[in-house]
Amino acid sequence: MSSSTLDSMINHSKVDKYTHHDYYGIDELLTEDHLLARDAVRDWVKQEVSPIIEAYSEKAECPTHLFKGLAEIGAYGPSLPTKYGGGGMDEIAYGIIMQELERGDSGIRSMASVQGSLVMYPIYRYASEEQKMKYLPKLGSGEFIGCFGLTEPDHGSNPSGMVTNIKDDGDAYILNGAKMWITNSPVADVAVVWAKDEEGKIRGMVVEKGWKGFSAPEIHGKLSLRASITGELVFEDVRVPKENVFPEIKGLKGPLSCLSKARYGISWGAIGAALDCYDSALRYSQERIQFGKPIGQFQLTQKKLAEMITEITKAQLLAWRLGSLANEGKASPSQISMAKRNNVAMALDIAREARQIHGGMGITNEYPCMRHMMNLETVLTYEGTHDIHLLITGYDVTGLNAFS
Ligand code: TGC
Numbered sequence: 001m002s003s004s005t006l007d008s009m010i011n012h013s014k015v016d017k018y019t020h021h022d023y024y025g026i027d028e029l030l031t032e033d034h035l036l037a038r039d040a041v042r043d044w045v046k047q048e049v050s051p052i053i054e055a056y057s058e059k060a061e062c063p064t065h066l067f068k069g070l071a072e073i074g075a076y077g078p079s080l081p082t083k084y085g086g087g088g089m090d091e092i093a094y095g096i097i098m099q100e101l102e103r104g105d106s107g108i109r110s111m112a113s114v115q116g117s118l119v120m121y122p123i124y125r126y127a128s129e130e131q132k133m134k135y136l137p138k139l140g141s142g143e144f145i146g147c148f149g150l151t152e153p154d155h156g157s158n159p160s161g162m163v164t165n166i167k168d169d170g171d172a173y174i175l176n177g178a179k180m181w182i183t184n185s186p187v188a189d190v191a192v193v194w195a196k197d198e199e200g201k202i203r204g205m206v207v208e209k210g211w212k213g214f215s216a217p218e219i220h221g222k223l224s225l226r227a228s229i230t231g232e233l234v235f236e237d238v239r240v241p242k243e244n245v246f247p248e249i250k251g252l253k254g255p256l257s258c259l260s261k262a263r264y265g266i267s268w269g270a271i272g273a274a275l276d277c278y279d280s281a282l283r284y285s286q287e288r289i290q291f292g293k294p295i296g297q298f299q300l301t302q303k304k305l306a307e308m309i310t311e312i313t314k315a316q317l318l319a320w321r322l323g324s325l326a327n328e329g330k331a332s333p334s335q336i337s338m339a340k341r342n343n344v345a346m347a348l349d350i351a352r353e354a355r356q357i358h359g360g361m362g363i364t365n366e367y368p369c370m371r372h373m374m375n376l377e378t379v380l381t382y383e384g385t386h387d388i389h390l391l392i393t394g395y396d397v398t399g400l401n402a403f404s
């Protein structure tokens, strides 16, 4: 997109919004580094995302020019070591960066979640040293864009049923199959792909754009996450050099360990979307006059706002405690599931309530609530659906597995 077209899409009146809402003084639990990271990302979102996001969302176009900027603010792998392209910070810093990105838009947070947690993290954790040095610095700097292929057309919630497969062919494996609903795939330079080997074990590998037999067509018609680009991955006898296949990790725990990392980030990210809706609704309730008084003076509006800030505060405390556990290496997958499920559902409820407070104006793109609401329908579904996370908690507390 040319810079003049981009300039015409900028809504300058949106540059100065956002009030800081910290009802329980959670800032006091954060370090100077956390606050610096948060404020830097918040400012970047105000300048680069908020003024353009409604226009990109309306056109269902991904603002791909932001991939570089996200790298510059350290949004890719904030808690990965700097040697491997990450930010060298802790898990709370990672979470709070996701929160500020999703205050702008869930699709922008997705761009960063996929790159950092679903592409850089598996390469960092499972690839050979040579492969790490080949891919990670380029991914960390935004020179390469990555995507993560787990879901298939017939295997979403149950990835262990996947049919994408690799067969040994001397110095390479031959990859066949298809992946569906893959964030960033049409613009990705590399894809982390999960496929079954000849023993039926799930293996991970890095596949590069341009390899013969590999294509990534875009999926159109999304009414949610419209500023994020989504596609398929199609593999027809793709030759994957053996060094590109992760040597040790076998089984579903490979991709699920990456999902734990990304789901953790979403549990913080969703708070950002909720805060943006709450912020907008609070302002509107103080400015909009009906029956001779601000609508915020009506008890029913106050009930909505009071419940919103209560739920946001509970979600912030859950995320902060989960972050502390993650910093100690003690956050379990089921604790992460609880936070992802609770915080995304909380944000979706708040987006709906905030939309109501804006009355008819709430359905327009003058206000962010409807866009967040539509986005959050995806967030509720990807990285494990709302009900799958409930069943993970159910298994954890009963010891009885609903999936087997
Ligand atoms: P199950 O037998 O429970 O587990 C298989 C093995 O994995 C281990 N494990 C985990 N390891 C690390 N982290 C986790 N979170 C783990 N959860 C389980 C487990 O201990 C076991 O290990 P081992 O050594 O015994 O082999 O597997 P199952 O087949 O019964 O499935 C369980 C279930 C349903 C919970 C799982 O399949 C699941 O989570 N399904 C949801 C699928 C999902 O979340 N897909 C997401 C696709 S990626 C995406 O949506 C990206 S969106 C990106 C964006 O734009 O932001």
Ligand code: FAD
Pocket (backbone or CB within 6 Å): 114, 147, 148, 149, 150, 151, 153, 155, 156, 157, 158, 180, 181, 182, 183, 184, 225, 230, 378, 381, 382, 383, 384, 385, 386, 387, 388, 391, 402, 403
């Ligand atoms: P299904 O698994 O078919 O589920 C349909 C319904 O059945 C859901 O309500 C589900 O909760 C319910 N259900 C399924 N099993 C059970 C059960 N055992 N008990 C009770 N209810 C059940 N995937 C990737 O790999 N990489 C990506 O980058 C990626 N990005 C995405 C981006 C977008 C915009 C979207 C929409 C999805 C993305 N996904 C990605 C895929 C996403 O993870 C899946 O959509 C999700 O895991 C659900 O799978 P499904 O859509 O096949 O639904």
